[in-house]
Amino acid sequence: MAPRPLSSVAVLLLVAVAAAWTGGADGCPASDRAALLAFRSALSEPYLGIFSSWKGKNCCSRWYGVSCDPTTGRVADITLRGESEDPILARAGHSGGLMSGRISPEICLLDRLTTLILADWKQISGPIPPCITSLPLLRILDLVGNRLSGSLPADIGRLSRLTVLNVADNQISGTIPSSLVALSSLMHLELSNNQISGTIPTDFGNLRKLSRALLGRNRISGVIPVSVGHMTRLADLDLAENRISGDIPASLGFMPVLSSLYLDSNRLTGHIPAALLASRGLSILNLSRNAIEGEIPDVFGYRSYYTALDLSYNQLRGSVPKTLVTAAYVGHLDLSHNHLCGAIPAGSPFDHLEAASFANNDCLCGGPLPACR
Numbered sequence: 001m002a003p004r005p006l007s008s009v010a011v012l013l014l015v016a017v018a019a020a021w022t023g024g025a026d027g028c029p030a031s032d033r034a035a036l037l038a039f040r041s042a043l044s045e046p047y048l049g050i051f052s053s054w055k056g057k058n059c060c061s062r063w064y065g066v067s068c069d070p071t072t073g074r075v076a077d078i079t080l081r082g083e084s085e086d087p088i089l090a091r092a093g094h095s096g097g098l099m100s101g102r103i104s105p106e107i108c109l110l111d112r113l114t115t116l117i118l119a120d121w122k123q124i125s126g127p128i129p130p131c132i133t134s135l136p137l138l139r140i141l142d143l144v145g146n147r148l149s150g151s152l153p154a155d156i157g158r159l160s161r162l163t164v165l166n167v168a169d170n171q172i173s174g175t176i177p178s179s180l181v182a183l184s185s186l187m188h189l190e191l192s193n194n195q196i197s198g199t200i201p202t203d204f205g206n207l208r209k210l211s212r213a214l215l216g217r218n219r220i221s222g223v224i225p226v227s228v229g230h231m232t233r234l235a236d237l238d239l240a241e242n243r244i245s246g247d248i249p250a251s252l253g254f255m256p257v258l259s260s261l262y263l264d265s266n267r268l269t270g271h272i273p274a275a276l277l278a279s280r281g282l283s284i285l286n287l288s289r290n291a292i293e294g295e296i297p298d299v300f301g302y303r304s305y306y307t308a309l310d311l312s313y314n315q316l317r318g319s320v321p322k323t324l325v326t327a328a329y330v331g332h333l334d335l336s337h338n339h340l341c342g343a344i345p346a347g348s349p350f351d352h353l354e355a356a357s358f359a360n361n362d363c364l365c366g367g368p369l370p371a372c373r
């Protein structure tokens with residue numbers, strides 16, 4: 001059957017829809033285009049030449065990394081990743097690119113922006129423009145893997161729609177703004193590997209939607225707020241390699257979905273809460289390199305499933321918990337560099353562990369260590 005010619009009404013409709021999709025015949029508004037060009041002129045990316053596609057009137061069409069809201073024709077999304085699977089980067093023969101320069105405050109003129117991803121370019125420096133907090137629709141702010149400095153904007157809490165805040169692997173300093181806990185939509189918070197100091201806000205637990213909080217490798221001090229234990233969606237908490245002191249709040253043992261907890265290399269003291277070790281769902285617990293004392297609570301059971309349990313380099317006393325043999329699974333176990341004593345229980349998981357897991361204690365004996373006498 002021969003293709004039927006489209007009726008003129010259908011053609012007109014198609015033209016109208018196409019025009020709406022591209023934001024009209026002129027493309028994006030001149031003000032959005034000007035803001036993008038100002039943003040681009042503060043950056044330099046000489047290797048891949050991605051900005052060479054930023055030409056012509058219509059910034060909503062074929063400008064690499066830019067996309068617009070189809071109904072308003074306004075710029076909604078800037079996604080530029082230095083290390084990506086993107087075929088354009090792959091064809092250029094680069095596993096990753098370099099971009100230097102700064103983030104121009106003119107980005108804040110793109111007041112319909114929902115996503116700003118400027119990730120893994122290694123060399124972008126300068127501050128996060130404080131005016132970024134005036135972008136009312138911003139949902140994703142991902143600036144990981146650059147050399148950004150300065151502090152997080154004090155009024156970051158204004159970004160009421162923000163779901164992802166990732167500034168990990170930069171040189172951000174200053175403290176965690178107290179307004180951060182007002183980010184009621186926040187699901188992912190990644191501040192790891194910066195120079196952030198000060199304390200974790202006491203009401204951090206107000207971040208009810210948060211599922212990952214990665215704050216490791218900073219200079220954070222003070223205690224772990226008790227409110228953290230009231231976070232019902234938090235699955236991954238990383239506070240490793242900071243200067244956190246005080247006790248581990250017992251409330252952490254009652255978190256419904258906590259699955260990984262990294263508190264290693266801090267200044268924690270006190271005892272390990274029994275509820276924490278017994279908590280089901282927790283599969284990675286690293287408390288290594290603190291000053292935790294007392295006995296290891298003997299509270300493991302058939303619901304215990306640990307891919308990694310590292311309690312090494314503390315001041316733990318007493319014996320190796322006998323209930324560990326009842327655990328459903330214990331993969332990696334490290335109890336070394338403590339003051340444990342007595343016989344290592346027989347059976348799984350102890351039959352697959354190496355002597356290094358028990359090294360440098362006071363008087364442990366039995367397989368995999370030499371027999372007790």
Ligand SMILES: *[C@@H]1O[C@H](CO)[C@@H](O)[C@H](O)[C@H]1NC(C)=O
Pocket residue numbers: 240241264265286287288289308309310332
């Ligand atoms: C736990 O943390 C210590 C110190 O930060 C680190 O050396 C060790 O590899 C970690 N253990 C696991 C199982 O990740």
